[in-house]
Amino acid sequence: MSSQTVKAIPRRKTREEILELSAPLFARHGYDGVSMRDVAAAVGLTQAALYYHFSDKDQLYLDAVTCEFQEKEAALKAMLAGNGTPWERLERFVAGLARMMATDKDFLRLVQWVLLDTDEARQGILAKEVFRDMFVAVHDLACELDPHRDAHLLAMSIFGLVIFHFQTGATRKFMPGHRPHQDDPAVLARHVCELLRRGLAAADGEAR
Amino acid sequence: MSSQTVKAIPRRKTREEILELSAPLFARHGYDGVSMRDVAAAVGLTQAALYYHFSDKDQLYLDAVTCEFQEKEAALKAMLAGNGTPWERLERFVAGLARMMATDKDFLRLVQWVLLDTDEARQGILAKEVFRDMFVAVHDLACELDPHRDAHLLAMSIFGLVIFHFQTGATRKFMPGHRPHQDDPAVLARHVCELLRRGLAAADGEAR
């Protein structure tokens, strides 16, 4: 760190700025709904400049999504780590996931876009590099919660109970029985945890 | 069938044919991913002909989605109707919904596209004309199942447990603990029903 060129952090890397500014665009409008001109305008560059940093639109999209997911992944894993009984960790995770989905709508939408993606290669990359780590942690937790039940199905159900609720956010307002406090992530988290705790606790003592 | 003009069923109405053939296209590639040329080619017409039947692409999309949903709506309501205890009807519905999601991938994808739609007017129309009826039936069932719990949240959880599982269909294969039989709608239905039955039954006797 002495004789080396001192340029260290001369200014934020343009590449990262492109990724961070294009991610919300892709989240809101999807791959087809965002043009290279849109991205360039958002960053304050010309379209041609984007091709200096990325080979093509596909690569830009993939990198932007991956980057966005890796940020959230750290936060999610932090919720699951730490000490406490399995049930305490579950409640912490469900509450944290719900808060994240309620707060960061862009991230939620990005998840939805990825689930709709028909590009098998891209979906495989994102599944393995991004979803998998999150899922493994919840999967292991599910094993601890109820060793008799299919941990894969149970882990997916935990994600589904939280994520689907916020997926339907805009649509839910038109449904009967809707009250504003249901949009509160803490309320949803309590509902989900009660459902799971009783559903699993009842099975604990059984032969099955 | 005697004196009437014998042309009866001269041929299927073009308009309906456009709707039925464009729906799978929109399901697979989304609004932005399907061009009027794509639709025209699928039906065997020129693009201009589409504008004889629909004012613009937006209208064509809206009608195609609405049409597709109304077909499924009848099937879903049939599952909930009929006699039996609330629990029997729930099991019938969950099994039927799971089978539908596993069978008709296009319909599942259409649901996902609608949930991602940012056009508020369009989402409002589809929510009220299509989702609402399905939801009301499940909402009422939720009231019967457990009057002490928030029926709105519970109904949404029932949908979420089933739909999210199939939403992640392609991605789930990369996750740990995956086994082929989990793709069987009957297996998923049993998992969901057990979770719900125990979760709710345990709450039944409580003060709460």
Next chain:
DNA sequence: ATAAACCTAACGAGTGTTCAGTATATACGA
């Protein structure tokens, strides 16, 4: 001098949409 980082300008292909015209079938008066 050299390389990184960016711009201007354009290419060809694809987009939603429109307009003038054309078969085909039915309805009507002679």
Next chain:
DNA sequence: TCGTATATACTGAACACTCGTTAGGTTTAT
């Protein structure tokens, strides 16, 4: 029964625009 008017259901060709991408030139820092 015939010809003609009329509405229906389309076609062919184009318009103005946007798309992803690229070639070649320019600035800037080392």
